[in-house]
Amino acid sequence: MDFSRYLDHLAADFARLRALVHTDPAASVPSCPGWTVADLARHVGEVYLHKTLAMRENAEPSPWPPKELADEEPLRLLDRAYAGLLDEFAAREPEDPAGSWYTPDQTVGFWIRRMAQETLIHRIDAELGTGQPVAPVGDGLAVDGVDELLKVFVAFGVAEWGDYFTDILAGSPGRTYVLRTDGAQWRVRTGPGTFLVEDGAGENAADVTVTGPPTALLRWVWNREGAGERTEVTVEGTPDAIGELRRCIVTATQ
Structure with missing residues (x-):
């Protein structure tokens, strides 16, 4: 941008x-x-x-x-x-x-x-x-925000300050996540001491897929969804796997 x-x-x-x-x-x-x-x-x-x-x-x-x-x-x-x-x-x-x-x-x-x-x-x-309506977010800014969070906050955080993520990732069996929105996709791989992000969904199946419009996906990854608000994000995967991604994000953005 x-x-x-x-x-x-x-x-x-x-x-x-x-x-x-x-x-x-x-x-x-x-x-x-x-x-x-x-x-x-x-x-x-x-x-x-x-x-x-x-x-x-x-x-x-x-x-x-x-x-x-x-x-x-x-x-x-x-x-x-x-x-x-x-x-x-x-x-x-x-x-x-x-x-x-x-x-x-x-x-x-x-x-x-x-x-x-x-x-x-x-x-x-x-x-x-x-209690005000959330004003529209431009698609380009929202996509950029998801990209920044995954790469700059989480992937860099795990690589640079791995000790903060040990409790989350040390026992990880190695998982794959795909996040999709209009015009952009990311593939995330986790494991002990690992959080890697690539552009694109890749060809293999993922353990978790998260799909939604740009603004909704941005709010999901930043945990800014309103209580009781109907979400436009679809999340498929086991609770343990989803929780691993969530905990990595929360730790990286504290």
């Missing part, structure tokens, strides 16, 4: 998120247990500030967040952080260096993509928290 399109999506989803925070900051967020919508706004603001510094200093700041941010009103923090993030993006090219936890891509472009996807997921959180 072109970086200008990521920025367009970022702007639209930020505006939606901000409006929902203003509407009902005290609402509980079911997809982020223990958080209110105001807590969600604070989190997103802190993330924006953190990534702005990662680009400015070419290294992710740690420890984080600074204690003084806790005293700032959440919506004010969110607005200030978003303005700073946009200024930083505008001052740089996507290929410019920027520190990130994802060693294969240490560029500003990585953060443009990541912040577009981060904001999308959290505006869905705000919609779920305030």
Whole structure:
């Protein structure tokens, strides 16, 4: 996806998120247990500030967040952080260096993509928290979000920080998963210390298949389906196998 399109999506989803925070900051967020919508706004603001510094200093700041941010009103923090993030993006090219936890891509472009996807997921959180309909997600952005989660979060996480996944994968018999949506398919292979992702469904049968429209599949992999909401995702496979995939995703995205 072109970086200008990521920025367009970022702007639209930020505006939606901000409006929902203003509407009902005290609402509980079911997809982020223990958080209110105001807590969600604070989190997103802190993330924006953190990534702005990662680009400015070419290294992710740690420890984080600074204690003084806790005293700032959440919506004010969110607005200030978003303005700073946009200024930083505008001052740089996507290929410019920027520190990130994802060693294969240490560029500003990585953060443009990541912040577009981060904001999308959290505006869905705000919609779920305030009981508002989930606004449409462009198919391209949704497909890209599934791809990012599988490859950047889970596959890289297992390869780089395998100890976090030992309890999940050490006893895995070796399973195959196929995820399908409009215009994209992924084949995932798991096993002890292994989580590999390939584009395409492959020719052999899979232990689990997950199929749905782009937005529905994105929400499924990110566990952002509303309680009692009719899902458009079809999941076929044993509970143990499905649980293995789910646990890998949750661990990688905590």
